[in-house]
Amino acid sequence: MMENKTVIELIWEIIKTQMGFLHFHYWEGLPIPLEPIMWVIALFFIYLAVAKEYEPLLLLPIGFGIFIVNFPLTPLMGFDPDGKRQLFNIFYHYGVEWEVIPCVIFLGLGAMTDFGPLIANPKTLIVGAGAQLGVFITFLGVLACNYIGIHFSYKDAASVGIIGGADGPTTIYLTAKLAPHLLGANALAAYSYMAMVPLIQPPIMRMLTTPEERRIRMRQLRPVSQREKILFPLIAAGLIALLVPAVTPLMGMFMLGNFMRESGVVKRLSDTAQHALMNIVTIFLGISVGATMQATTFLTPKPLLIFTLGLFDFFVCTAGGILTVKVMNLFLREKMNPLIGSAGVSAVPMAARVSHLIGRQEDPDNWLLMHAMGPNLAGVIGTASAAGMFIAMFTS
Amino acid sequence: MDPQNWRPDWVFAITTLLIRFFGIFIVLAILQICMQISGYIFSRLTPKEGPSLEGPPPSGGSVEDREEEQEIAAAIGVALSLYRAEMDQPLKLPTVSPSEWAISGRVAQLQSRLQRNWR
Numbered sequence A: 001m002m003e004n005k006t007v008i009e010l011i012w013e014i015i016k017t018q019m020g021f022l023h024f025h026y027w028e029g030l031p032i033p034l035e036p037i038m039w040v041i042a043l044f045f046i047y048l049a050v051a052k053e054y055e056p057l058l059l060l061p062i063g064f065g066i067f068i069v070n071f072p073l074t075p076l077m078g079f080d081p082d083g084k085r086q087l088f089n090i091f092y093h094y095g096v097e098w099e100v101i102p103c104v105i106f107l108g109l110g111a112m113t114d115f116g117p118l119i120a121n122p123k124t125l126i127v128g129a130g131a132q133l134g135v136f137i138t139f140l141g142v143l144a145c146n147y148i149g150i151h152f153s154y155k156d157a158a159s160v161g162i163i164g165g166a167d168g169p170t171t172i173y174l175t176a177k178l179a180p181h182l183l184g185a186n187a188l189a190a191y192s193y194m195a196m197v198p199l200i201q202p203p204i205m206r207m208l209t210t211p212e213e214r215r216i217r218m219r220q221l222r223p224v225s226q227r228e229k230i231l232f233p234l235i236a237a238g239l240i241a242l243l244v245p246a247v248t249p250l251m252g253m254f255m256l257g258n259f260m261r262e263s264g265v266v267k268r269l270s271d272t273a274q275h276a277l278m279n280i281v282t283i284f285l286g287i288s289v290g291a292t293m294q295a296t297t298f299l300t301p302k303p304l305l306i307f308t309l310g311l312f313d314f315f316v317c318t319a320g321g322i323l324t325v326k327v328m329n330l331f332l333r334e335k336m337n338p339l340i341g342s343a344g345v346s347a348v349p350m351a352a353r354v355s356h357l358i359g360r361q362e363d364p365d366n367w368l369l370m371h372a373m374g375p376n377l378a379g380v381i382g383t384a385s386a387a388g389m390f391i392a393m394f395t396s
Numbered sequence B: 001m002d003p004q005n006w007r008p009d010w011v012f013a014i015t016t017l018l019i020r021f022f023g024i025f026i027v028l029a030i031l032q033i034c035m036q037i038s039g040y041i042f043s044r045l046t047p048k049e050g051p052s053l054e055g056p057p058p059s060g061g062s063v064e065d066r067e068e069e070q071e072i073a074a075a076i077g078v079a080l081s082l083y084r085a086e087m088d089q090p091l092k093l094p095t096v097s098p099s100e101w102a103i104s105g106r107v108a109q110l111q112s113r114l115q116r117n118w119r
Helices: A002-018 A035-050 A056-069 A087-097 A101-112 A116-120 A124-130 A133-148 A154-165 A168-178 A180-195 A197-208 A226-243 A245-263 A267-274 A276-291 A301-329 A338-344 A350-362 A369-395 B010-045 B063-085 B100-118
Strands: none
Touching: A035 A056, A035 A180, A056 A180, A056 A276, A087 A101, A087 A168, A087 A276, A101 A168, A101 A245, A101 A267, A101 A276, A116 A124, A116 A226, A116 A369, A116 B010, A124 A301, A124 A338, A124 A369, A124 B010, A133 A154, A133 A301, A133 A369, A133 B010, A154 A168, A154 A180, A154 A301, A154 A369, A168 A180, A168 A245, A168 A369, A180 A197, A180 A276, A180 A301, A197 A301, A197 A338, A197 A350, A226 A245, A226 A369, A226 B010, A245 A267, A245 A369, A267 A276, A301 A338, A338 A350, A338 A369, A350 A369, A369 B010
């Protein structure tokens, strides 16, 4: 009898201490387990990635990361009893906290990017600056949340504001630097809204432009020589390093990737940066970001506010780009189509495609895609500059 | 200070944001100016593509040669066009039934040529 009791106790002890289902966290004062709520959130993002193909390369590993870390007692994001980091914690610590992955992703993005449309029409750089309007307005909006009892510091506000730039690696880089506790929500908001650019932008584009403006045809871009393309990353990297040194890790890697591509002498390196390396770091980035979203830290009012403010941020950034083009048109002899302004948010190349499609709805023979690629690429530089401004603000 | 009671300094926030927002314009405007200057220099340095209309004909080719080349190019173009667009269709040439006026005109023309040749 005694032995039986001991065995039962032993089994119970095993169930109690080594199995997960008795270790759920509960909502304060309510019998609602938190982790299953996170499973639902995870499955929603997995659904978006798999069924709707919204940014699947990132939403799939992020969704799976959220799903798997929200099982109790999983040795993934914590520390072993002997103080060693667990698997996802290693990815997160060395990849994201050490700011390695966003910079490596920028290397790959640079190697994938053809700056030809931007070099052919450098005016569009200004559109990329105007489209950062939402970043700064959202910063103020986030600070205003302190009056409704939800605390956001200046650093938190900066990291939430950058979501509107629609640049995932920059958002992650800045958030990891300034407000790592918001990383999961910020990254998820940025990538989700980037995937939803075709739904978010068109109503604003139609609201802020007249049919005549949408029909404006732009002159064909001049051909850009290979020499110019080779020189561009050197000029851009040098200037940005001089003017906004805080963002040199990101922009330096971006321009290095582009220089490798355009120089044409290191095809193997360029190819690796574009494909193999990019794919590897994307896996680690997705898992790391998803793994930060544990129920106890994520299920608070803050992520909900971040998602709301992130959407507002996207609206204002889109409007900022369009209005910048309209203001520029007051001074330009050859008018620009204001639809390309919305591509100033840097969701490359989705935002440029949206500009092109909305333009063609008005005039089927109006080909805006290459014109919109200019502000689109300028948006990447603009968002990185905004991030650099914020980093400088808090580190100087 | 208790985070719940913390309030932002709005003057600092708005001022610094305005400065930084215009800072982005300045950074990108400087980059734009540099790109325009380099674009101007490169467009001056790079020779114009395509033969000049007013310049001399390409070396090693007389006017007749160029006309012949153009005819060959036109023939290839027509052949490709026919091959692509009407590959399955039988070639349809326009069939015109000449009127009596046209026939009498042709006869008169042929007779005059015949008389000229006989002389």
